[in-house]
Amino acid sequence: MxxxxxxxxxxxxxxxxxxxxxxxxxxxxxxxxxxxxxxxxxxxxxxxxxxxxxxxxxxxxFSGYNESPEEVLGTTFEEVSGYNDPVLVKDIPFFSHCEHHMVPIIGKAHIAYLPDDRVVGLSKIGRLVDVFGRRLQTQESITAQIADAMDTILHPRGVAVMIEAEHLCMSMRGVKKQGSTTITTTFRGTYRDDANAQARFMTMIRLG
Missing domain, CATH: 1.10.286.10 (GTP cyclohydrolase I, N-terminal domain)
Incomplete structure (x- = not known):
């Protein structure tokens, strides 16, 4: 249904x-x-x-069509002891399928947000990636969809999303360039307007 x-x-x-x-x-x-x-x-x-x-x-x-980002991010927590600095979940593995050729996209997502008095369970962020990943997609679309869902449902002060992925439609067919990686980023709220916040996001991803 x-x-x-x-x-x-x-x-x-x-x-x-x-x-x-x-x-x-x-x-x-x-x-x-x-x-x-x-x-x-x-x-x-x-x-x-x-x-x-x-x-x-x-x-x-393609189970993502049966899931709702509102349900995934619907439960939040207020007891954060005054924490209001960035929360980053990085190296979230995912797969999707190119909407042009229905061939796999394989990669990882990095998602950060600046809480506004409430936080969401970290596993929910991984589930959100699957909600949009398990659909026919372009990498640009899934990057924007994740950011928009975080922004509109959680109402944080800012959201940053980076996705790194290999597109098998490019590796297996067409130009056949194995091992090439596509990187997309998008920012909402504070991250969109603050170059220092963006730089900190990139640095946090590369640490460790």
Whole structure:
């Protein structure tokens, strides 16, 4: 049900007609079609259960469509003993999929925020990365989405996000440049306006 609601919400935001989610059987049939198009025989022994496995794995790989950033960040804590300096969670591993080729993006995220009397559980920040990562994405979009969610839900004084990732659509196909890394950053609030705060964020990431 959540996934269907998400389809409708996405369509409404983009001014499109309401989308209908296919059945599991239709998804499996689509995988069979792709196997045939690739030149394979979906009826050979090794591929008999592949359509079911792919449909099931897609449910996990794109589970972010069924999750809400508001729910993930909804619980905060006021007992911080007056702490109001940066909170940084770095080297958060994640994977996503390129929305242009549906090929994996593999990387890590670094997220910092300046609390305004309230903090959020550190594990929630990792979960937030998965909410947006487990969708079809561009790296620029996921960077901005994480920052916007932190900013609008937590109302901190500032948010900083950096993502470093390898795009397999660039490594496996096209120019085939293995090992290249793409870095994106975005800032909200105090971080956007204060070059010293940005520099401190970068320094904290590189320490240790």
């Amino acid at each position: 959540d996934a269907i609601l998400n389809l409708r919400e996405n369509a409404a935001r983009q001014g499109e007609k309401t989308l209908t989610r296919p059945t599991r059987e239709e998804a499996e049939a689509a995988v069979r079609t792709l196997l045939l198009w690739a030149g394979e025989n979906p009826d050979r022994e090794g591929l008999l259960d592949t359509p079911k496995r792919v449909a099931k794995s897609y449910g996990e790989l």
